[in-house]
Amino acid sequence: MERSWGSINASERSWYVSARREQGEETEEEEEKEHEEATPLLRSEIQSQECSGVSFSFSVFNLMNAIMGSSILGLAYIMANTGIIVFSIMLLIVAIMASYSVHLLLTMCIQTAVTSYEDLGLFAFGSVGKVAVASTIIIQNIGAMSTYLLVIKTELPGAISQFLTDDCSRSWYLDGRILLIIICVCIVFPLTLLPKLGFLGYTSSLSFFFKAFFALVVIVKKWSIPCPLTLSHKEEFFQISNITEDCKPKFFHISKESAYAIPTMAFSFLCHTSVLPIYCELQRPSKSRMQNVTNTGIALSFLVYFLSALFGYLTFYEKVESEILQGYSKYLPHDVVVMAVKLCILFAVLLTVPLIHFPARKAIIMTFFPNHPFSWIHHVLVTLAVNTIIVLLALYVPDIRNIFGIVGASTATCLVFVYPGLFYLKLSREDFISQKKLGALVLLLFGILVGSLSFALIIFDWINK
Template sequence: MSLVVGQLAAWRFLVGSSVLSRAAVTSYEDLGLFAFGLPGKMVVAGTIIIQNIGAMSSYLLIIETELPAAISEFLSGDYSGSWYLNGQTLLIIMCVGIVFPLTLLPKIGFLGYTSSLSFFFMVFFAVVIIIKKWSIPCPLRSNYIEQYFQISNATDDCKPKLFHFSKESAYAIPTMAFSFLCHTSILPIYCELQSPSKKRMQNVTNTAIALSFLIYFLSALFGYLTFYDKVASELLQDYSKYLPHDVVVMTVKLCILFALLLTVPLIHFPARKALMMMFFSNFPFSWIHHSLITLALNIIIVLLAMYVPDIRNVFGIVGASTSTCLIFVFPGLFYLKLSREDFLSWKKLGAFVLLIFGILVGNFSLAFTIFNWINK
């Protein structure tokens, strides 16, 4: 819950910093420029580019890996070798037919419809997880299941634990923080609001983060209450093992993959804007520049997804630092720099706490991620 409060505070400081700058701030990079000049702008832009390319490549890698398996579950018989079960072919088709046209859109507001569809898919996912809680008995009884879960029939397996810590817990904080990472889109959305104001933007952020938190919380809670200690990191894998060929579960898997696919254009928008501001900030808007950078970014993320199999491990380490900078460090730092309030004021103290919290979380996550990666 503290992470959610921290996210809301960070969003508030971002919008507050844009107001304090007393200039036409339309992006995260603009804040870096007004706070620390050109170096600040370049650092923010570089951080956004690295973070978002890593996220988009990771999402496309998941689609390349999981989409053929999700489609094959609907098929009976041997269709191995078919083009529609080839991950790279499907990835190229999806990117050319869906991702590239959506990323060409000049304003982020145009992606509101695809975002609503993606959110609907996540709601469907949460509803199915809740309903399946009463479809799967505990303890799990099936020779097929015992093959995967190595379970006993003891009723102790069905008692929830309030706290459980392991070396994997090190990934919990950065994962939860990343799940709410949309700070790079906050200012573009703010600028595209009708009659933008801090109050209206706060209502948008409160609604968005509350709905996201509710979906994540219900999915995690009922997923755990279904499988308890045997729950997998990829929740739907458990349902596929216990309920093979269940049409609803198979449909949910496809919906989640399309939700990831529709998220890529949203992440693409800030990355393209960062590149535009780095190289073409002194030029008027040009469809040629816009299209070429969009095409180049799409080619880069597709190639990374197709030919760098350990891309998630590489960007997992990079993301542990870039994510916390974008989420916690930069919002607090920019507000401290731009605000003329006394340092002991509540807002400045809050910004300072957010800054320190981000530094601690980033270092902690980075250290444990590297430690676990080396051990593996």
């Protein structure tokens, strides 16, 4: 555990500054880099009190579960509005930048000897920085969890009803609110009570296989839906004809919807609030080992994203829906595999909630109980409070996705791009023209651009509606 949920006080912070000065600026950069790569994040005496740690594979699964949420359903629509080549290049750039921002976070953790995003904010800008980071994490994660539960509430009854032959529309098991409460009490709350992320390795691996199954079904079903997509509303059949212009993929395409591409992709690789907790519980934690976990998780997520987007687009072309499963429901309404994958995706989204609950709870405890040791009372009460808030938001706020869309546009961008770049520019002792500092500056400017663009697009959408 990291300093008993504690914080860094002023004396420790001044010690850091003086200690760095005493070390001397003449230290060889090569030796320092080698030392950082192999340096454990946690002190040896703290590690000795812990269990053996979480395996590399479970750490990768946990990170991928934090990365891949419901955004996997919308990437085919983004590809249709950007073109295959433009989409591929943009997705690769965002994935590389997300990995690089994690690299900066890990580097700063080694240099400052802290193990939390919040304490990095404290080192960089004092208590204001810590509160800013904690508030951003709380808002972002509560918003994400609420929207995930809203997806469960609205989509699960329809997914279940497709397996039923009789009209059971008034049955309790087709009431979204009742299903949501039951699921949260029986699944979400027990999983969020777990004190460590390592315990979620099994559920995270299950969530990953659900999403991999989704990508596989998208690939296979490409040959089950002929083109052009002409559906009769009186009789459910397809009119098959020769390939036309509508069935040719576009490699470059620009439309008004293209502006949503980068913000959507940026949010698709948000995992930074979970990186440091996963780091702390990793077996033999070191910067290089955690960077390998990050690179593996982001690479596998990129592969699943790209395959599902590519074959989803090559199935529906210009008629691809903003949420791709709606297209399969329209053109393959009684396909058992499609109905099964819809349930799998809903449960995969559900199993993401406990993982992103952990950083939110941790941020609350570090903000309101900064100098207290770990307490099961605080742990349970905060967990119960956060779960109650997200369930109430999902049950009673009708436009929650719009509300948190505009907030998430700023918070997610800050966590992925702005904070890592800004903190590194503030804390690093390198010259400003060094490679890492220039990279941090690019990350910061890119984050500000993406955040501003996202904010403007959502406001513009609201005005139009």
